[in-house]
Ligand SMILES: Cc1ncc(C[n+]2csc(CCOP(=O)(O)OP(=O)(O)O)c2C)c(N)n1
């Protein structure tokens with residue numbers, strides 16, 4: 001075991017997969033000579049060369065679609081969007097093409113592309129550069145959507161994504177790049193579509209993923225000091241969505257707060273809450289709460305932006321409202 | 324070119340230069356956050372082209388937008404306030420460096436999504452044609468933006484409909500760390516105008532007079548019925564792409580070579596050659612600019628941050644509850 005950052009874990013997963021499988025290659029803006037704008041692929045250009053670490057023009061539509069085409073024809077592309085905000089330009093290729101070809105052609109075509117993208121708000125980048133649009137992408141069957149919260153999961157899930165036969169969007173939250181965690185040396189995978197209990201507790205269930213899981217863990221720590229034991233479930237992937245650990249926890253605590261960085265309306269919390277009442281109605285002792293970003297485009301000014309985002313205090317308040 | 328105009332351009336270019344240097348300083352101090360893209364080295368492009376614009380003409384650009392705002396005449400204090408995230412900023416502190424706008428001066432803003440404003444600029448031109456005015460749009464973008472679909476679709480539509488727009492490529496020869504040669508199948512960006520029926524013109528972007536003349540000619544060409552125009556303006560950014568650029572993709576000597584063509588230096592030489600002003604006179608302008616910048620920072624520092632309620636304002640025009 002080594003204590004490494006999530007950035008390092010992602011770098012390691014990519015490097016190991018590229019060494020393991022010749023078909024794996026990377027394409028995206030500034031992934032090569034620059035070394036990745038978030039330094040995830042630093043050194044890759046030197047190790048793997050221009051054939052396998054391909055700097056693209058600023059052409060998101062083509063990044064989304066050319067990688068998908070290469071995947072259809074037998075390669076294992078990892079296409080990087082510099083940030084998830086720019087993946088909007090590629091939505092048609094991702095949703096209408098990569099996510100559809102297998103079904104639409106009766107299973108003849110496979111599209112095992114991985115799209116990597118950094119997302120999240122909180123860096124004063126203004127309204128267009130601060131999205132957490134995970135739920136948008138998770139809306140469509142055919143695309144897998146993963147967003148890990150720990151270095152261990154990041155490495156294991158990215159490897160699974162690259163080995164998956166289906167198209168995957170792998171979302172990395174920028175605030176998590178620096179967090180450290182235990183990661184085993186060498187090869188391992190984490191299965192896609194399995195939610196994880198990050199902390200056990202009997203009083204309330206906090207359901208979250210990615211940066212939201214970090215916030216939920218912080219809230220749970222503080223609640224524990226006040227004698228409230230929160231169980232924290234990390235969804236890890238939004239599609240497929242594994243409700244089993246969520247329901248198991250809910251049957252124990254009878255109360256749930258869903259924490260997500262995206263907007264509340266039509267969001268991940270909306271989906272989870274609906275499923276909880278459908279599948280766990282008899283166990284519901286209180287309204288299900290959602291902690292999410294306020295429904296505004298994110299502003300530049302620091303305090304103003306922070307005031308719109310989730311934090312542990314908002315989670316704690318929500319928990320206390322239903323206890 | 325008359326002497327007063329040369330001196331006014333000198334003042335504006337020094338204003339941009341000093342404004343940008345001050346921004347870099349404030350960024351290091353943590354007073355400016357987010358992404359900050361400086362225009363240092365490229366001053367002649369915005370100042371020369373906007374120098375040719377008439378009051379009714381429009382300006383729209385990408386995130387490297389400080390110079391355009393200054394060139395249309397926005398008071399630097401409202402720009403500095405925006406950078407400090409203050410309520411008195413041009414965009415009320417909600418936009419930041421990448422999103423200046425001053426619509427009453429027909430400056431429609433800086434936009435952070437590469438190429439995203441190119442269709443918008445084209446639509447602004449459509450509206451002017453529709454209304455039957457003689458106004459044109461100056462639509463700026465970087466060399467890297469010519470590789471995005473937005474560029475191609477917009478230029479084609481402008482070509483089909485003969486829209487009154489000048490696409491001005493601020494060709495600083497890199498999109499972040501990727502040189503034009505590595506990003507564009509045709510390294511001469513001018514050729515990208517040809518499929519859309521435009522007659523491109525290559526312009527020395529370190530020479531403000533040339534940029535001015537080319538823009539003037541382009542406005543005239545539109546009025547002569549020649550349709551949309553395309554200027555490939557060759558320039559260079561002396562600093563990194565944004566703050567924190569490791570600058571691994573170009574050599575020091577390349578930068579040094581370009582610095583010899585510093586657009587402010589080029590203009591200074593022109594001013595002396597034309598005997599438009601003495602060294603003392605230029606130094607006096609420098610000092611005046613210095614004062615303007617100081618006042619801008621002072622205004623920004625003393626301005627209030629947006630109120631907490633401001634978070635929910637302007638989501639909708641009609642103020643619908645979110
Ligand atoms: C659609 C999109 N993709 C990627 C980015 C990230 N990005 C910001 S600026 C930039 C380079 C743009 O280069 P160029 O158009 O030449 O303009 P310059 O910065 O040189 O002025 C990139 C890739 C973005 N903002 N939007």
Ligand SMILES: [Mg+2]
Nearest residue numbers: 465466497498
């Ligand atoms: Mg450029």
